[in-house]
Amino acid sequence: MSVTAAQGFSAAGIAAGIKESGNPDLALVVNHGPRRAAAGVFTSNRVKAAPVLWSEQVLKGGAVTAVVLNSGGANACTGPKGFQDTHATAEKVAEVLEGHSAGEVAVASTGLIGILLPMDKLLPGIEQAAAALSEHGGEKAAIAIKTTDTVHKTAVAGGDGWTVGGMAKGAGMLAPGLATMLVVLTTDADVPAPQLDAALREATRTTFDRVDSDGCMSTNDTVLLLASGASGITPEQDAFAEAVRAVCDDLARQLIGDAEGASKDIRIEVINAATEDDAVEVGRSIARNNLLKCAIHGEDPNWGRVLSAIGTTQAAFEPDQLNVAINDVWVCKNGGVGEDRDLVDMRYREVRITADLAAGTESAVIWANDLTADYVHENSAYSS
């Protein structure tokens, strides 16, 4: 499954020795065509890692032959040498695949910021990965891009005779403008780059962009969609876009479910907003409220903290018309005390917060996590 669920792709995941642990740390995904169309979405952080700067250029051409991904180092804030290393990585992939250009090789990296990659291990690793390429290699590739992920993440959707598959990594630093994550989606549908781009942008806008585990935006976020055309089928754009969205949604949900140190997945739905932007702004404000995140961790249906968070936004609402439900119990009505908070059962991992702005008909869903001592522990260890 994963990136090799669709026809026309091979993949590999190997241990190149980038990680001191000896765990798999290098993945390669190759598009064997006949089409090599691609689209990409990258972090909106203005401090971008070298592989992001590189891959943004590659994607402008609309064609990608291969994607090489490493864990064990983000190659971010590494200056000109870091960019040269990314370039050398792409050149090496082009060389081992023969007959391809480095300008069609996308690169993605994840790990600690501010350290150079061990190129003496990475470059030989590319040869090793190329030798291991397999049309069943999707799972191994998904495993090789893990950092603090406890599980690897894959998803598949599609239609009659065509498939969209994907893999993702990411377990912290999940935030808007893309979670920290590397995602590669592949399809054997015969879809040109502009349509891939449209489908991918719309899909990420309402999936990865609405995952906000801890409000921290990465320097390395990358989502790529590669089309081989190997099925010979060109689906209706709507059906194709929906399949891409479904895979993104599935992977985004898996990212939240595996967020560092989290004990709760919080589904925040903002309803009856004047605009979708209002709904997203309010949802994000709730998602990022540390006091609320602590309360959810403590299974405390503390709706006052939801109202506090809503009150910091510019969205259209009247304070005395706000309603809030936690796990479907309307604990806040008309800005004041509603149903008995003791009716709220918060024992399960998923917690649903519904915020009714009573100002229109638009809505949005944002996914977040609780804030736990384990999160603090995982992220306060030296150079985690």
Added chain:
Amino acid sequence: MSVTAAQGFSAAGIAAGIKESGNPDLALVVNHGPRRAAAGVFTSNRVKAAPVLWSEQVLKGGAVTAVVLNSGGANACTGPKGFQDTHATAEKVAEVLEGHSAGEVAVASTGLIGILLPMDKLLPGIEQAAAALSEHGGEKAAIAIKTTDTVHKTAVAGGDGWTVGGMAKGAGMLAPGLATMLVVLTTDADVPAPQLDAALREATRTTFDRVDSDGCMSTNDTVLLLASGASGITPEQDAFAEAVRAVCDDLARQLIGDAEGASKDIRIEVINAATEDDAVEVGRSIARNNLLKCAIHGEDPNWGRVLSAIGTTQAAFEPDQLNVAINDVWVCKNGGVGEDRDLVDMRYREVRITADLAAGTESAVIWANDLTADYVHENSAYSS
């Protein structure tokens, strides 16, 4: 000291029984004149507690005779009944002080959101507080407004023959647009309301507004400045404003030093910004980065997280010109690796982060705290 350091004021702090613990929970500060000028600054949260809505109206008159403050309940999100309770509280103060109008009585509350105050305890408590009023009552008043504060907070400044004194409470939910806190400042300087207002707004803009313990903005923030004129002295406005700023700065620093669960006070100075707004935006983004806050807790000089946070802002800078120092060691130079991170000594409570945007000459300082398991614990307990 505290609010009775200046001449012309009396204060009291008593236990009215609002807190189940039996700890002091009601404070009264009275201005005996001859002048009763006042200024106030309130939360910019759009969900405002009843006492904030009331006191905003009172302050429009520019005159305040008394301030009554309770801990043990925020009287926020309590609907029309909550507002009636605040009104009744002010009326009771006016009644016991005799000859005064409720329209000159400011009210402030702090505690849990979404519960009505026990008026059967609060109203008799006002009689008790009035009977206990003393020109040495400042400390007791400061103690009575504590919630999760571990210490009470007071400060004093002034000039030749005149004084500015103050008290503050606040230990969490500290954020811009005012930290959650109640602050009462008093002065015996003879200063009319418009000049009080100018001094107070300028002082809060660069002190309380730049404290960002946990990014959460309260519904109840209130800062009041009362002038009795009892010294008969009208200082130069600049000297007066500086004294007000000094007291605010001292109290703001005490708030950070007593923040819930914190083990570090983080002084974030953004230098060489194109504008002061840029410096504040960047400082706040750093202050609110949970991953960085965890790293600081772990005494990890993780400058990559500083760059990640800077990169999410709209401020003017070039990524390859950013410099970052932690405790004066320039661990990041020109957007990449700088001095040896092992040179950074982070054993002490105060940690200094300097972010050089290399884009101008403006600067700003934001104070924040680290993120700890204790913070999570304190804020995840049921209805903390």
